[in-house]
Amino acid sequence: MATVAAVIASTHHPFYYRASTSAGADRPPFADEWVAKIEAFRETLTRARPDVLVMVGSDHFHQLWLDNMPQFLIGKAPCYDANWYNEEREFGLPRMFLPGHEELSGYLLREGMDAGFDLAFSNELRIDHSITCPLITLRPGADLPIVPIYTNIFAPPMPQPRRFVELGRTIRELVESWPSDQRVAIIGTGHLSLELGGPRQFGPHGPDPEFDRKAVEWISSGDLDSALAQVSLDSLWQPGNATHGFMDFMLMMGAAGAGVKADYTDSLDLFHTMEAYFTWYPEGTAAR
Amino acid sequence: MSKYLVNKFLYTIDRDPELVERYREDPRGTVTWWEAERANLLLNCPGAERSTWLEFTGPEREALATHDYVTLFEMGAHNFLTLTLFIALFERDFEEPLAFQREYADRLSHWSLPYPDIST
Numbered sequence: 001m002a003t004v005a006a007v008i009a010s011t012h013h014p015f016y017y018r019a020s021t022s023a024g025a026d027r028p029p030f031a032d033e034w035v036a037k038i039e040a041f042r043e044t045l046t047r048a049r050p051d052v053l054v055m056v057g058s059d060h061f062h063q064l065w066l067d068n069m070p071q072f073l074i075g076k077a078p079c080y081d082a083n084w085y086n087e088e089r090e091f092g093l094p095r096m097f098l099p100g101h102e103e104l105s106g107y108l109l110r111e112g113m114d115a116g117f118d119l120a121f122s123n124e125l126r127i128d129h130s131i132t133c134p135l136i137t138l139r140p141g142a143d144l145p146i147v148p149i150y151t152n153i154f155a156p157p158m159p160q161p162r163r164f165v166e167l168g169r170t171i172r173e174l175v176e177s178w179p180s181d182q183r184v185a186i187i188g189t190g191h192l193s194l195e196l197g198g199p200r201q202f203g204p205h206g207p208d209p210e211f212d213r214k215a216v217e218w219i220s221s222g223d224l225d226s227a228l229a230q231v232s233l234d235s236l237w238q239p240g241n242a243t244h245g246f247m248d249f250m251l252m253m254g255a256a257g258a259g260v261k262a263d264y265t266d267s268l269d270l271f272h273t274m275e276a277y278f279t280w281y282p283e284g285t286a287a288r
Numbered sequence: 289m290s291k292y293l294v295n296k297f298l299y300t301i302d303r304d305p306e307l308v309e310r311y312r313e314d315p316r317g318t319v320t321w322w323e324a325e326r327a328n329l330l331l332n333c334p335g336a337e338r339s340t341w342l343e344f345t346g347p348e349r350e351a352l353a354t355h356d357y358v359t360l361f362e363m364g365a366h367n368f369l370t371l372t373l374f375i376a377l378f379e380r381d382f383e384e385p386l387a388f389q390r391e392y393a394d395r396l397s398h399w400s401l402p403y404p405d406i407s408t
Contacts, residue, residue, distance in 0.1 A: 197367030
């Protein structure tokens with residue numbers, strides 16, 4: 001059976017690419033510290049020696065639209081073009097071309113339905129920055145085949161937080177049951193407190209530092225009970241109007257396992273949102 | 289209210305570089321043209337299969353025609369769609385990085401929770 005080589009959860013900050021590649025007067029003062037943290041985080045994936053990456057993110061109204069909106073969707077294609085015109089325009093992100101892993105996509109799609117998740121699927125999916133940002137940070141060569149999974153954290157009505165946790169748990173179980181000798185990293189990105197298009201956007205730090213502190217504690221300690229007890233679809237509006245992206249962190253907590261402490265935790269308080277990085281090694285850190 | 293249609297306008301303009309410039313230069317003309325020619329197009333279907341029932345309310349049409357993102361927020365237009373398009377329209381007019389985004393926040397500063405409902 002396949003091995004889950006690592007479970008990795010992080011924020012996806014679309015400004016990282018430009019900040020890390022800028023120089024001289026254009027280079028923001030926080031860039032060097034940010035790059036150092038990302039390079040240390042990248043090493044946690046490299047050490048796991050993955051063959052395939054299952055990538056969990058959320059389409060930001062690019063290909064998925066309100067006339068036909070899936071709650072959870074898996075890409076099943078031999079390859080994926082990535083990044084969109086408005087992401088080049090606003091963030092300076094490059095166009096990318098990513099290999100896919102159609103066999104694992106097909107396995108997760110079929111077995112997922114049989115395990116209680118009727119995932120929508122796409123045979124022609126253009127990927128956006130929720131998945132390309134973690135590739136840029138964790139695997140900038142983008143040389144490994146991916147299986148993209150999109151969640152709706154964006155367009156109400158959304159699934160309940162517990163469904164995100166259950167999907168993460170199911171993805172983990174299905175990868176572990178995949179008849180293959182491949183090493184699979186499960187990587188997902190979301191947000192801590194975040195406001196976009198509202199009065200609290202782009203402040204000196206994230207809109208709700210207290211939520212961020214609690215969230216990092218829940219994730220790093222695997223405290224799903226507290227997260228599920230304190231987070232609801234309604235409550236997530238309070239820390240910031242884009243904070244439903246935290247449900248993708250909850251999905252990754254489901255993939256990592258209840259009560260399982262992260263083997264690596266780091267964070268960075270940026271000017272309008274907190275960055276956070278977590279890695280679990282299901283085989284144990286000794287194997288790393 | 290036709291929040292869906294307002295969102296569809298923001299979405300279809302934002303993803304097309306030519307329409308972004310056209311909407312910046314001639315907002316009222318672009319809204320009029322779009323409502324007549326594009327509002328009822330199903331995005332994944334031939335033109336002959338267009339819808340027949342979508343139109344803006346008067347206040348929605350006026351908010352879009354005047355680049356009034358505060359009113360769009362108050363109507364429940366999707367916060368991400370509005371922000372993304374308006375950054376494309378107006379960020380270039382500000383010298384400091386993120387200055388437009390901060391002005392945008394200031395102009396909404398009379399709002400506290402709960403914000404207008406963005407459900408469609």
